Amino acid sequence: MWRARDIPLLDGAIALVTGASAGIGLETAKALAGRGAHVVLGVRDIARGADAARAVTGTGSVLPVDLASLASVRRAATQFRERFDRLDVLVNNAGLWWQPARRTEDGFESQVGVNHLGHFALTGLLLDILERSPSGRVVTVSSKAASAGSVTDLDPRSLDGYRPTAAYNASKLANLLFAFELQHRLTDAGCSTISLAAHPGGARTSLFRDASAGFRLANATVGWLFTQSAGRGALPVLRAATDPHAAGGEYFGPGGLGQFKGAPKPQRPPLSATDRGQQRRLWTISEEATGVTYAPLCQPPARR
Numbered sequence: 001m002w003r004a005r006d007i008p009l010l011d012g013a014i015a016l017v018t019g020a021s022a023g024i025g026l027e028t029a030k031a032l033a034g035r036g037a038h039v040v041l042g043v044r045d046i047a048r049g050a051d052a053a054r055a056v057t058g059t060g061s062v063l064p065v066d067l068a069s070l071a072s073v074r075r076a077a078t079q080f081r082e083r084f085d086r087l088d089v090l091v092n093n094a095g096l097w098w099q100p101a102r103r104t105e106d107g108f109e110s111q112v113g114v115n116h117l118g119h120f121a122l123t124g125l126l127l128d129i130l131e132r133s134p135s136g137r138v139v140t141v142s143s144k145a146a147s148a149g150s151v152t153d154l155d156p157r158s159l160d161g162y163r164p165t166a167a168y169n170a171s172k173l174a175n176l177l178f179a180f181e182l183q184h185r186l187t188d189a190g191c192s193t194i195s196l197a198a199h200p201g202g203a204r205t206s207l208f209r210d211a212s213a214g215f216r217l218a219n220a221t222v223g224w225l226f227t228q229s230a231g232r233g234a235l236p237v238l239r240a241a242t243d244p245h246a247a248g249g250e251y252f253g254p255g256g257l258g259q260f261k262g263a264p265k266p267q268r269p270p271l272s273a274t275d276r277g278q279q280r281r282l283w284t285i286s287e288e289a290t291g292v293t294y295a296p297l298c299q300p301p302a303r304r
Contacts, residue, residue, distance in 0.1 A: 001263040003235070004031055008242060014087055014089075015241070016089070017039060017040070019043070020041035021048040025041075028237050029041055032089070036058065037089070041053055042065045042094070063080060064076065069104065073121045076122065084129070085132065090137070094118075098165070103159070109156060109157070109167055112171045112174060116156075116171050116175060123138055135192070141198055141200070142176050143175075146169065146199070149270075151272065154282060179196065181282070191298040197240065198251065200234065201227075201228065201259050201260045
């Protein structure tokens with residue numbers, strides 16, 4: 001059974017965790033810093049990020065990044081590169097859930113825009129310095145909801161027939177399609193960086209704050225049957241990020257009944273996430289939407 005104490009020593013490693021001011025992101029940051037990594041907390045709210053950094057035992061710093069703004073993502077990538085010359089672990093964790101119909105700064109449906117496109121752009125802009133690490137990893141956090149996602153809901157600019165749950169499910173499916181396609185491309189290019197995915201199962205976090213009153217009531221009364229703490233929910237993410245035996249393309253989630261709770265184990269992704277045609281289609285859509293391309297892979301610029 002894999003536990004937090006199984007995280008190897010990470011002295012000197014540099015990790016960037018998005019959405020690190022609370023929930024799964026903060027618990028991931030705490031655990032990585034506790035094993036010696038310098039953790040960069042990617043946050044939208046700088047004040048909350050500073051509070052979170054103070055809660056981290058070890059070394060941590062704050063990087064402002066609003067994944068609903070491609071301009072902010074580009075600024076964050078530039079600022080990161082000015083401060084660090086490599087990146088060992090990138091955890092694409094930040095996310096929205098149950099949002100009303102709204103658009104990001106760039107005109108994307110907000111959940112697909114933040115949960116997928118913002119991370120697609122950030123990863124592409126940092127991939128070359130991930131490759132400077134001898135063991136770079138990209139961990140993209142998905143959800144059990146990915147299994148209910150439909151590729152027909154992946155038009156990033158459409159709000160036609162908008163349903164919050166369907167948009168969230170589609171964004172979480174997009175996370176998996178992205179993570180697995182990235183690994184295919186890294187392998188084909190002979191890169192050392194690997195891409196993995198994870199989901200926290202049912203974790204008690206602030207993600208549910210925007211849900212309907214009925215959902216919040218149910219979660220407060222019987223939700224304990226299907227949920228675990230944010231710290232436990234972070235374990236699949238941490239295993240994907242640090243387990244030396246984990247391989248590119250693996251997907252980790254809780255090992256208990258229904259994958260809601262339990263110690264992290266490799267899991268079989270939904271079939272919809274393994275469709276190579278859909279993986280490539282989403283990649284093309286994402287490049288066109290963000291203006292971020294990943295070619296050439298594994299060719300870092302000259303060191304400063």
